[in-house]
Amino acid sequence: MTSKHLQSPRASEGFTLVELLTVIAIVAVLATLLVSAVSGARTRSNQAVCRNNLRQAAVAVEMYMDDAGRRARSFTRLASKPSLLPNPRVLVCPADPALKAPSHGRGQTNACWGNQVNTSQEPATARVGQPEEGSWEAELRETTETVQFSYLHPLAWRRDAWTRLIQGHGNQVGVAACQLHGLRSPTQGQRPFTQFEGQTLRAQRDGAVIPRKIFRTRAYPDGSPTTGAPSRAVAEPAAGTLTVLFNEDDYPWEFYSDLVPGVR
DSSP, X not given: OOHHHHSOTTTTOOOOHHHHHHHHHHHHHHHHHHHHHHHHHHHHHHHHHXXXXXXXXXXXXXXXXXXXXXXXXXXXXXXXXXXXXXXXXXXXXXXXXXXXSTTTTSSOTTSSHHHHHGGGGSOOHHHHOSOTTSSHHHHHHHHOOOSOOOOBOSTTSXXXXXXXXXXXXXXXXXXXXXXXXXXXXXXXXXXXXXXXXXXXXXXXXXXXXXXXXXXXXXXXXXXXXXXXXXOBOOOOGGGTEEEEETTOOXXXXXXXXXXXXXXX
């Protein structure tokens, strides 16, 4: 009997439809798991780099204050001193969407997240009062940003707002914050930063970088609706969460401090 007659009847057959679909399903599951693992690793890597960036920025802020006896009014001021901030690149979070834009790095300093959002933290000029630097021209020179940056900061706030922030906080006050590791809020807000919810990272004057999850709400902690003048509701800062009323119309204190003024 030849070897041809000894072969199993299915030896020369291909995969059945069921077997083919099973293989495809297994490959799809494995691909999904691989993509999830890679995505998770990239997220953790971005956060690690971001934490290091924020820590360097906080150290630079503190060193500037020690040397000059006053705060730097912009990140650009820090970057102008290589002894404080040797590489301005640390001001850009690796999760910044601008890094994916083809035009990034071609002089478009307004492309990064911080350049777009940070200026909207300062109230209208009518509420600022007298310029801190003596004239509006000098004020503009001090606060104008010419470097790309992703992180929110309170350095350009007017003097009374800055004093209000740091009073009673010591080295625990935040000087830079990243909100790019969360999600934009689907609801429209009055300012760009009010359209954000989720994970933030805060760099404090003592160099510590702490996480905070920020959520927006339309009710106070007791369940009563928000009416009248905008206010804040803060819950469980020790647990790393802050709940802020959706109609907040003041400085975004929650990015820099758990001790929010005007807490109900």
